[in-house]
Amino acid sequence: MTDRPTTRAVVRGTGHYLPERVIPNSWFESKVDTTDEWIRTRTGIERRHFAAEGQTTSDLAIRAARAALENAGIAADQIDTIIVATSTPDLTFPAVATMVQAGLGMKHGFAFDVQAVCAGFVYALANADAMIRAGQAKRVLVIGAETFSRIMDWTDRGTCVLFGDGAGALVLEAAEGQGSSADRGILSSDLNSDGTYRDLLYVDGGVSTTGTAGYLRMQGNLVFRHAVEKLAETAHRALERAGLTADQVDWLVPHQANLRIISATAQKMGLPMEKVVLTVADHGNTSAASIPLALSTAAAEGRLTEGDVIVTEAIGGGLSWGSVVLRW
Template sequence: MRRAVVKGVGHCLPERVVENAWFTTFLDTSDDWIKARSGIERRHFAADGQTTSDLATAAAQAALADAGLTADDLDAIVVATSTPDLTFPATATIVQQKLGMTRGFAFDVQAVCAGFVYALTNADALILSGQAKRVLVIGAETFSRIMNWQDRTTCVLFGDGAGALILEAEDSAGTSQDRGILATDLHSDGRYRDILQVSGGVSSSQTTGHLMMAGKEVFRHAVEKLAQSTVDVMAKGGVTADQIDRVIPHQANIRIITRTAAKLGLSMDKVVVTVADHGNTSAASIPLAMSVAKARGELRAGDLCVTEAIGGGLAWGAVLLRW
């Protein structure tokens, strides 16, 4: 059986680090208030003129170096982002050009914070179908560009960054002991689109708009849906919770992360947590956390991992893979 196996990982964070204290200079908030509600202590913001494709390209270069590959070795690039450089072309094609890749194909996936899970699933399908042998999967965002700086309930939560993962086709035995992606699980429900959305768009208002979120509603849906998707993807992969070595969740809010782990009966010792230093980087948060976890020695070859995310749409899902 063919599997999509992780060959390299990398990330990029903008140089500017914004501590919680910065927000207290213009908002009625405090470091304690932000940490208590989100677990976030700091985040990174892109510099003026620094684009999503810049961050994505740097993360991609780090992943290529980690894998010992060059851009010419790739067949495809999939970029998950809700903050593209331009309305079109796809940010993935801009990254393709910046990497010097003149073959293959590149496209974007938009599922907000669930974007990387959706992108991984698409990349897995490309490899399983034989459309590609090596796929570069990137999550990259500049959410600081769509913040309403007067809304203290949202603007303190998000940050900018990018993470990248390289998948390569390998033949395997077709069991849960295989390395690579073992199972995927995707969902969406447009009935809940109003609780997490951006107020503008090309067709509706011809503006970029600002992020708007009904936090309590999102929290309620997040814990329930992430836990169920994780249960479902483990069942599809033929594994149980006690076999999981690492949980790499979307880094939205520490309370969502801890509540979901508890609902699944998983120890927080197994959970990769980076939200304190990066905030919510939307589609970038999972590959960014993977790269940081590998650098910390928290993620090793052979580890059975589950990753899950939920974002605007609502869109959510999970991926089971062996590192």
């Protein structure tokens, strides 16, 4: 990393929203051959939230956006761009982000969605960072929002117990840095995908195939194997690009898919679990919403302090994976 004045995308505020309906593991015992102990042991999940009937992804995103704006002390009319990471949009089109824009009363700027499944928020952060660096936007609202409960096969115990609904949001603002790893804001990113693995995690429906939303399908053991290796690798690459090493990381804020994946990745990175933000027990896997949910939760608890080095990483269908390094 070259030390020269540069524009950084700095986090100014965080917010999140979880639907009121809480679903404990015991809820699934009457639906599939599973138990609370089986789910806890294999995933670390204890409960998750499901959207209410009629409650949409944009509804969740708007609630999280308002919380983030309030936390940042910034009004909606001061935002230039909205990016929503989601795989469960309200409609085929328009983008959820435009619905958030309308919900916030914004008549200016532009809004669009990013679809990279569980890695979506990392991709959205990288896009927001690039636009801020390029001078195309000064303030970007980045949201991850999902209603995965709408694409569950309730007869498949290997998938239906894993996912939940929710939304998280960050407000990013342009700030001048010195171009060093000591700057606040996003320091680096690393994005990857390999479409040859698409059959490991996908939804068996779509506009140009079945004309239906379809259901989520996953080969869990193979996804696990790829996840641990690829997540550790992408995190190391992003740290190297930022001019940092793993021992300088204050917090790992991973995609909250499975406690075993998170633990194995942290171990591979040489990080103790005391430096890992965990929300998987309470939220389950909320796909693109999981990282901003975890960041907002940790910030609300006062665990993140200015100057902390944070690594976020995620892997999802595609396969798509990546990481972002930022200084809080």
